[in-house]
Amino acid sequence: MARRDARNWHDCSKMIGLLCLVASILIQHGVSGQRVKVEPEVLSYPGQTVNLRCAFTDATGIQLTMITWIYEPKEGERINIAVFHPSFDPSYPADSPVKGRVSFMPSAPNLASPSIQISNVRMTDEGKYICEYATYPSGNEQGITYLVMLAKPQNSASIVSVVAGTQPVVVARCESADGRPAAHITWVTAASGNDTTVSKTGTDDMVTVSSEYRMVPTPADNGKDLSCVVVHRTQVKPESFPLKLAVQYPPQVKIVGYDNNWYVGRTNVLLTCEATGNPTPVTTQWKTMSGEKPDTVVITENVLKVLKVDDAVNTTFVCEVKNRIGIGRDQVTVIVREPSVNPSNAGVVAGAVIGSLLALLLVAALIAVLVTRSRRQQLGYRANGGGDMKTRIFGAGKNGGGASSSSGVGGGNNNGPVYVYDESSSHQGLGEKNNHHQPLTIGGRPEVVASAPTAQDILLSNELDDAERRKFDELEAEERYDHFTGGAPILQLRPPHDQDDMIGDYMDDDMESQRDGSVISRTAVYV
Template identity: 55%
Template sequence: MARDYAARCPVSPVRSTWLLAATVLLFARGIAAQKVRVEEELEAYPTESVELRCQFIDGGGRTKLTQVSWIWEPTDGQRDNIAVYHPMYGQSFPNTDFKDRVVFLHNSLENPSIRISNLRMSDAGRYTCEYATYPSGNEQGTTTLTMLAKPKNSAKVVTVQAGTKSVVVAQCEAADGKPAATIKWLASVGGNHSTSSTNGPDGTVTVRSEYRLVPTPTDNGREVTCIVNQRTQERPWDHAMKLSVEYPPSVSIEGYDNNWYVGRSDATLLCLANANPEPTTITWTAVSGPLPDTVVVDGNKLMVKKVDDAVNTTFICEVKNKHGSSKTQISTLVIEERRETTPGPSSGAVIGGILGVLAFIGIIIGTIFFIRKRQEDGEGPPKHKPPPPVKASSSTEMNLDDETTGALNGGAPPVLDDSAKYDNVNELTDHNLDPSNHEPPAANISRGESFVSPAMFV
């Protein structure tokens, strides 16, 4: 019903202006009525000091101040007086927790500001400066004190064994911070993290984060970084760690070159193991039985002092660590004479050859392109304007007298066209060079003469 009335009776612009003016007036009167001036919010750290300022503003000077008190209201507790000042009876500090840590900065009712020293996290809360006045009664102003705490950051790796299940491989913690910190991870391995927080009795928060993955031998030594962000830190805190993944050994034997000839003295085999932690034992054995007398073992190295038929066998290398053991074997073949080996081309020569071939191909492609370009330019239209064509004339027209020819040319001297001249020359040349043409040239016949030969009488 109220909505229908508002729809039928909209507020006029004049009425809106009066409402706005009334609101501003009430707000101004509220400010004027606020006679106790304090700071609304303050921030501080443990073990430091903070000053809570308070001042009574009396424009008319008609208010009589009787007493001032500072009342502390903790975040989750009851109100309690911590400091009282009376102009006749002096100072009083009723709360024993603040008694040795609170002092009045000025021995005055008009400015009863206090200082709290050796702050604790539990000191956070609302502090009210309250006046007992006459005749208006009590006047007060409240300051909210927020306690901040820098977190104690730490991070560590967790040594794990390679397996098929997701486990915690790194941990990061931001302890006793306020406000609570946020933890992020930067990692080059595939994994995920979980975060939890715990509230302390003094209002601080401890945040813990764990990074998890399914560890494999290739993850050992990979790097993960914990990043902590918190309001009290000038910049994010970060700590890089290398994962520690333990796994049983994997073994390989190197050094055999298929050229163990009789009498050779520098034949050597190396037993290489990939393990974490490092192998505890490395054992060399032979399939044929005990190691030959010409064989010397030094850790992972098996050396043959002189190759003979006794080392024509299969050698076995076994490696152990606390997570297990692994072994591999290699068969060595003794030959009578040394096998000459031809060294292959070096990598530098191979690379140089490839570059040379590429350069040669580039030269060929460039040459072909240049030739085709020249051909296209030669087949294009002529760059000069050719002379106009001239109608070929008969031999009888060529025998016209100069006067007739001049008349035909408008009285100018006769002009012989160059193209016609060159065409006649070419015709004569072709006629003279043709060996099949042995007929004498035809005689010139003037106009009016007959082309029929006269009769011959016998």
């Protein structure tokens, strides 16, 4: 058991020793790397002088013996370009690519600060520069500086004028020439296309970058914005070149002005030929399908004016526009219509018709009112006058008072024949009534019963003047019924059956009350 523990302890001791050795090596390497101080990167343009600084910051316990500057190009092997030993003068190897242009600074270098400078630098001088110290007992320690050669490029961009087509073509170019490092080119546009970019290395490793923008050009792309943007390390910000696409295309023509309401007699109507194209159209020509221009048509450049529309304008007008690329045309067919009614005249006519109708309605209403009033006056005269017109006409005395006389003095002879006025009869005259009727008796005497008013009644009541009325009254006085000694027979139309029961039914159905209090028959009259 003790042997096994001793063996494990021995293995752990060996592992710990190995780890300590590795740690010490890493620490020593890190310390040495930090003790040689250099600039990580130096930028320069061709023709300038650059300073490559180097220093050993802490030489405690270390003996510095020699300094060597080494140049390592991007492609190739390392080359010593400068060597300094305190016991000897500075040395610059003959095979150095910077021979004659490199030197220590100051002219009397020291081991603590062995910086160098390179004058009139070239693009080929770009690469890795190593400052290496030979020390004792640490060995060699170094620091690395990258020399980056810059060349500000010449940037440019241009548009390429193309003709509208169906195949992709180059519409713009952008170039960044003789730059170092290579520039980066991008395109910004709303047009649909893509770009291709190539780089070419020239003298002194200068790089030229060229980019082309390709697309299928259409007339709609003409004038669209297109920008080339160049990004380079020597520029504070990207450089932009705004461009506009130049797409050539034949004229696109459109005729405007026809409203489909050209009627005979209309004047001063216009057709305008609008055209766009690249290059700008130079000629405009109006034609007709028939080949003849109407006499009322006047043409001024792209405007066709019709002084007065007639049947000759009923044709197809064609407008042709030309430019260097081709010809564009448009046409419009005119349909001449019949003259339309002037809306203002139609309004006047409609107003006159409506006014006439209203006037007629007003006159008709006035006539109706007058007729109604006249009829009411006629009824009032017969009912409230000195004597009933029907009674007077058919033989009653003026002062008899009709059926309302209670004394019987001056009363008419009511024994005359009775006639019935049948209102429902198509003959509108006197006739025999089919039903049995008896004369109306009031106070033991038969009364005169008048029928509905006739045209004669109205004539006598409205159109006779006072003299004629007096003459009529005198004539009536001579023929009063009471002058007759014997009563005239009364004609009564009765049904042939059941005459005894007729009176009651007849009285109930035929009697009508009057305004003066009398009751008369609707159909029985005295002749």
